[in-house]
Amino acid sequence: MARLFNGTSQFLRRVDGAGLVLPLTLAAWVYPQRNTAYEEVLSLARSTDNNTGWFLQMRGPDGMRVAAVTASQNTFAIARSSTSYNLNQWQHVAGVFPSSNARRAYLNGTAGTAETTSLNVASVDRMLIGAWERLGGWTAYFGGAVAEAAIWRVALNDSEIAQLAAGSSPLLVRPQDLIAYWPLGGPFGNNDQDYSDKDYDLTAYGNPTWVDHPPITYPQEPEPPQPPEPLPEFLGTAGSIVSPGAVAGRSRSAGAEPGQVCGRLAIGRIRIPH
Numbered sequence: 001m002a003r004l005f006n007g008t009s010q011f012l013r014r015v016d017g018a019g020l021v022l023p024l025t026l027a028a029w030v031y032p033q034r035n036t037a038y039e040e041v042l043s044l045a046r047s048t049d050n051n052t053g054w055f056l057q058m059r060g061p062d063g064m065r066v067a068a069v070t071a072s073q074n075t076f077a078i079a080r081s082s083t084s085y086n087l088n089q090w091q092h093v094a095g096v097f098p099s100s101n102a103r104r105a106y107l108n109g110t111a112g113t114a115e116t117t118s119l120n121v122a123s124v125d126r127m128l129i130g131a132w133e134r135l136g137g138w139t140a141y142f143g144g145a146v147a148e149a150a151i152w153r154v155a156l157n158d159s160e161i162a163q164l165a166a167g168s169s170p171l172l173v174r175p176q177d178l179i180a181y182w183p184l185g186g187p188f189g190n191n192d193q194d195y196s197d198k199d200y201d202l203t204a205y206g207n208p209t210w211v212d213h214p215p216i217t218y219p220q221e222p223e224p225p226q227p228p229e230p231l232p233e234f235l236g237t238a239g240s241i242v243s244p245g246a247v248a249g250r251s252r253s254a255g256a257e258p259g260q261v262c263g264r265l266a267i268g269r270i271r272i273p274h
Contacts, residue, residue: 001185001210003129003192007034007143010206011131012182012192017044017124020179023155026056026068027094027106027164028129029214031145032087035060039142040132041093042149044124047133050074053124055132056095056105058085058142065112068095068105070119079115081107090145090214092165098155109165111158127151127200129182130208138205145211147186150196151179169218171195186213 005011026042037060045053055069064084070077085091085107094106101118104111126133129149132140150170154177163173170181178196188195190210192202 001190002029002031002145002147002213003184003204004145004209004211005130005142006206006208007037007039007141009141010204010208011138011141012129012202012204012208013131013133014127014200014202015125016200017127020044020124020151020153022097022099023153024054024097024179025094025152025154025156025161026054026097026150027092027152027156027161027170028056028149029090029147029216030058030085030093030142031090031211031214032058032060032085032142033144035064035087037061037143038140040128040130040140041142041146042151043126043128043132044151045126045128045133046122046124047126047136049134051076051132051134053121053126053132054095054097056093057140058093066093066095066105066107068097068103068115070097070100070103070117070121072119072121075119077103077115077117077119079103079105079112081105081112082110083107094156094161094164096155096161106161106165109162111161127180127202129184129202147184147213148182148216149184150181152177153179167215167217169216171219172217183216184213185210186216187218 028041030041039058042056051071051074057067057069059065059067066081068079092108096104100120101116104114130142131138160173180194180200181196194200
């Protein structure tokens, strides 16, 4: 399953974000259901400021483009995807922020033009999916479904973004650099937990619902080792000997031909030659 948001009051949030600095990558799978609003997929915000942070955004009125946005006190630097997204289907979106003067947006693995305005973000203190937090309130609600949201502490390259867009789990792409990974369903179950090692679990607001998850390739757990085949049982009672003329394939005595295997006695028993 994936999280479905109504576009008016539902989102996921965590009061955290201290220490997050550039470079960063934000990515998710989205199922947008409208093109009439500017909507936040994934945002790292400074809650008391007037629009400050890093945002992965869907810009319906702006040609239906995905955007990687750096904002500081209501000043914006916006990098857009080179193509438009579609409604009512799963697509992969990403924003890469290598530095304060570089950002790039991706749609389905294809990069848009880099935007190079220099704009500094002092710090952030909120992590959200489906909304933007500013001046102590929420806005820019996302209408549609979100799954497989993740943040990395590096600027992923084009081939790594393409790997995610091809359906690889974030756990398969630079997992050592994950800051947070929220599958929002799938084999992890219906929850808003962070499955990196940072424990940035989210809290749901407005009771968003669940819908089907996009198909994703996850790391494969190793197959359990096969148990060893049992040794052949000893034919006869403890202390007895099976003659070399026993049925083919059965255990033989210590006096059998070279290379033959003796039968197994019960633990603690001793074979007494006759």
